[in-house]
Structure formats: structure tokens, C-alpha cells
Amino acid sequence: MMNVLLFASLREAVGQETLAVDIALPCRVEALKQHIADQHPSIATAQSNQALLVAVNQMIVGNEHQVEEGDEVAFFPPVTGG
Amino acid sequence: MMNVLLFASLREAVGQETLAVDIALPCRVEALKQHIADQHPSIATAQSNQALLVAVNQMIVGNEHQVEEGDEVAFFPPVTGG
Amino acid sequence: MANRLNVAHHWLDVAEQLAWLSEDSAAGAVVNFIGQVRRQNLDDDVAALTLEHYPAMTKHVLNGLIEQAEQRWPLIRIVIHHRVGTLRPGDPIVFVGVSSAHRDAAFDAARFLMDKLKTQAPFWKKETTSDGERWLDARSCDEDAAASWD
């Protein structure tokens, strides 16, 4: 089990700040995205629109990145600050 | 007769704020420069160092520009504001 | 190099920041940027703008951008102040200020910090208009501006 933090429109679309995910670790970011998208259509939509970013330990990472036990993982849309 | 305004290092080198120049108008800027350089070595030096700018009626002009009766003419070194 | 980095609900005393940026004896140039809430966006009147962020990550990213700027240009001081929470039209959102000996480095670094902040720092804007609320989309021109530094 691991937790994924959600922000902004993704948090609102899913209706939760944190998703508890039942997936075996370590796993690739791509597998984690797919796993969550299967259960949450809004994540699937964001992903297909290339509007889903993933940060592991506060750094944006690509699909190949390996998620380890104890990592802080967050899903969010493209950023719009400044 | 016409007057040429001098600024900054040229004013100090010549020792005057204004030069009275006895030249027939209209004349080209190049001729005016040569005329003044013949009498003031510091103007000749600035000219040979490409460190002499000429403004006619508050606009920097090139050697081909024609100076007319009543024009305001100024000689000065490259600018260093800001 | 010294820097000030803040993410906060409040705005800051801009004159005090400018004084701090310029007080080093080697500083010849100070460039600063202020971004503020426009009164109109996409042809709608904006009633409010709410900024959310990912606190643990925000400072991490902004500190990384400050380090990159320091490595690229001979800078003296940097200030980044970004607001979060609910703001009104005309309210300032972000202050980025840089001092350097000469203007080229100060201009480049201030623009670099803004371009990168726009695409890398985890802030999100939600606009309230008479039509309701909407999350703002990222602009592709911001991606292009950020990529121009790579």
C-alpha cells in the first residue's frame, strides 16, 4: 500500500487529497499511473491529454522512474503559477 | 558663421562649451568635422578614434548629412548614461 | 550570493526588497518583476484568483532555480516571493528581483527565474468569474519560454 498526493483540478476531480493505492513496490511510474487510471477516469483523461505530471520526492519524474517504498508521490496537472 | 556645441570630454579638451566656426553653409558634416579638426587637435584625435558623434537638431547624423543655416549642431563623445 | 525565498499569503514591502537587493557595494543593476491578477481573462471579468501549491515541493523547486541562476550568471542577491490563497484583481502575485554588477546578467536571471517558475514550480490558479470557477490551463508559450533557456 502507498499514498499518492493529488493537487488542484485532479484533487477536485477525484474528490480526495490522497489516494491509497494497492500496488507492489518498487514499480515504474508508468505502471502506477495505469493502475490509478483504471480506477479513476479523471486520472485517465488527464493522462491521455498529457495533462498529468508526477513528482517523486518533490521532483518531477518521467515514466521510467522507479517508485520505491517510502517515496512521497504526487500527481498534479501542469503548473500555472507566477 | 555658425556655433557648434561641445559636451563632456570634448568640451573639456577644447576648453569651451561652444565653438564659433567660420564655414560656408550648407555644408556636409564631414567637411565641418574636418574644418574644426584642423584647428583643434583634440577633435582630430576623437575623430580618428571614431569617438566623435555629431548631432544636428538633436539627432545623431552621419558624414553625408547636410548642415543648413540655423541648424543646432553638437559634437560629443560616445554616450555613457544609464 | 544571498537570497530571500518566501511563499506566503501576505505581500511584501517592495521598497524594502529593492533596498536590500541594491545595498551590496558591487551592485550596479537591479531588475525586478511583479506579476499581478488581471481584471479580465479570456474575456471574462475576474472576481477572484485562488492559488494552491504543493508546499513541500515548492521551496525545493524554487531553491533549485535560484542555484541554477547563480551558476549561470554572476549575481549578487535574489528575491523570490510568491503568494498563495485567494487574491483579488489588481493584487500582486509574485515578486522576482535580482541584483548584479551589470544589467545583462540581472535581466537574464530575472527572466530565467520567471520562465522556469511558470513551468516548474507547483502552483495552480483557479479563477472565479461570473460564470463560476475554473482552473487555468498552462500556456504553451510558457513552455516555449522555459525551453529557450535549455
Added chain:
Amino acid sequence: MANRLNVAHHWLDVAEQLAWLSEDSAAGAVVNFIGQVRRQNLDDDVAALTLEHYPAMTKHVLNGLIEQAEQRWPLIRIVIHHRVGTLRPGDPIVFVGVSSAHRDAAFDAARFLMDKLKTQAPFWKKETTSDGERWLDARSCDEDAAASWD
């Protein structure tokens, strides 16, 4: 478009200028530049810097630059304030501020105005150091920066 242009012995209230630049409802970005007297130049301690100008021409040139900037970018407000007379190390010399809807135009225009002012506006600097007085030379990098906009 509105603008403020001043050449004067005194400095200005920077916070007031920033407030004026940002008060238009369409303004989303304000960029400003401050140039100041460095304490050291060419390895000598600077005791004073005296700025001379050609008054009849200065405003003419600066107004022309403001017009060019307006034609090139969608600007909202512009401030140019340049000091003349004798200044001390750390004293501000020039303030250039620009507001626009978006940051790209504001950054470009502020830098354009500074680059062109440096090579076209008739100001001259004379530095006083322990070695005496010297007129500063124009820098070729300033010529290059100005030419990059043509």
C-alpha cells in the same frame, strides 16, 4: 499608453512609480530596472560620479525610444527617470519601468529601453577616484546589445 519621462537631479519614489505602473486594470506584468553607482570600477574606489547631458536632445531621444517601444510591444505604461549631476557610490542613476498584460512584452521593452538609452541618449559619466577624474568610455558590449534589437 501613458508614460512618465524625467531627467532630474533628484531620485524618485520607486514604490509610487510601481503603484502607477501596475494600476491599470489590464496590467499583469511589471518589469523595472534600476541602475546605480557601483563602489568600484576598473579596480578603483569610486568617490563620485558626475552625469552631464545635452538637455535639448535627451528628452527628444528618450521620447523617441518610448515611441519605438510602444510600436513594438503592447505596453500599458512606461516610466523613464534618469538623474544628472553629482552622485555617490550606491546612489541610483536610472529607473526604467514597463507594464504590460504579459511578462514577455514587459521584459523585452524594459531591456530594449535600457539597451538603447545606453547607446543613444546623450548622457556622459565622469568618475572621481583617488587617482583623479576620468570620463568613462563607452563599452562595445553596450553597442552590441543595442544592435541586437535592429
